[in-house]
Amino acid sequence: MATGRTHRPATRSRGIPEATVARLPLYLRALTALSERSVPTVSSEELAAAAGVNSAKLRKDFSYLGSYGTRGVGYDVEYLVYQISRELGLTQDWPVVIVGIGNLGAALAGYGGFASRGFRVAALIDADPAMTGKPVAGIPVQHSDELEKIIEEDGVSIGVIATPAGVAQQVCDRLVAAGVTSILNFAPTVLSVPDGVDVRKVDLSIELQILAFHEQRKAGEESNAEADAGAEAEAPAVAPPAPRGSTGATRKGPDGDVPAVMPA
């Protein structure tokens, strides 16, 4: 079809903040665990602890969904599970294709929470003919020639890209052309997609780098008398290249003058 969502009439969705949406799956997981233990009700404080957020935030989040709690008591676990599932669109089963069945793709295919909570692996797809027919997590891998057919026949609207970075964009283009409108991208590339297609990215090295940033800060903080415990910078492996044509005297650091990386 490729028609549809042309305009999007200013009403930019029925105001659930994006930050809240991103936390709903967290709440849902915590609630599901409570439900399995047959816990009937839960307070915002308890649930917040289980989900790893603070209770004020949780209550605010829930207030965007509606008034689903009972003052003086808390929230009915089953009822909330249902409401959040519905809000997230998990009362239906979304067929998903995974493209690129390497170690990562295989891991995703075998991921438990997949089949269970609202998603169904419609197909595993790989470009390598040697993979074709091989069952991974019980599902036979199909060749990428079949991609368009599968998407159209199964009405797949969510695709997962677990290919090498080099082919991610072309896989993405094919997915979109065939009708996929939501993509989860594990390849370390920026994908460009037309309006109306959502892309979310999961990137190991980015997460690690963010950790390294904070780790470095910690190291810098504790060293003081402990000195360089094999960590803090000095004699960097990479020579600091001067900006072209600079005298090297005027560079301004964020809070005054060139900080750190000054080997005395």
Add this chain to the structure above:
Amino acid sequence: MATGRTHRPATRSRGIPEATVARLPLYLRALTALSERSVPTVSSEELAAAAGVNSAKLRKDFSYLGSYGTRGVGYDVEYLVYQISRELGLTQDWPVVIVGIGNLGAALAGYGGFASRGFRVAALIDADPAMTGKPVAGIPVQHSDELEKIIEEDGVSIGVIATPAGVAQQVCDRLVAAGVTSILNFAPTVLSVPDGVDVRKVDLSIELQILAFHEQRKAGEESNAEADAGAEAEAPAVAPPAPRGSTGATRKGPDGDVPAVMPA
């Protein structure tokens, strides 16, 4: 001396906003690509496009690092690569342990951007004795009994948890007890850690659920005359449980009264 930054007067870290930190790896990747193509300079506009952000944001982000550009020209690619690398703490090599060598752990071990950009896989660890000694991505798997020893001897401060959810917390506890202060968690659990330890989480099913939320919105918007194209809810698999002792009449939806999921 190796001292220097002695005081750090309460200044809760030298104010680089968290949102900016999270984007630095993106810029770094784009810059590295340019560097490999021997591009000498780049404008905020070009770099922003390559990184998938807008240029005002990028300039603002860089302004927190210092004045590293040249008006009328742009940014020196090599110089920026160095400055961002340093800021992220990537001019040193961080040893990392990966715990849990299933498909996911193996995928992480083999991840290219790993060894290259500032990180070194110090050890692969698995609880299964059958795995011990088996090389994965060229590195022999070690038994979890060795965990503490490895961490202490190698001065590992970053750990990656790729185990099943059930054992993630205990693995986490052991990592922390042994000296790890930054954890990247792939298990679908909330980890509790003492102050001073950073945890970042990567969670497939959360990302998928966020996509499903938006996907559902799209479906809801276009359908109207298109009706139920096998997607929109109705006759939900899960019966909507009423909150205990409710008459079912007073529930309030977010903008008035029970919206959506109303089969006419």
Add this chain to the structure above:
DNA sequence: TACTGTGAACATTTTCACAGCC
């Protein structure tokens, strides 16, 4: 001229604190 760097406006998100209800 063509670009960066940045105050100031705007938008979103978090937190506080307390009124309202069971």
Add this chain to the structure above:
DNA sequence: GGCTGTGAAAATGTTCACAGTA
């Protein structure tokens, strides 16, 4: 009494728009 729901305040993040400058 205990807990939710929510305005209002505070903090954080984004965008605008333009002064400054190589």
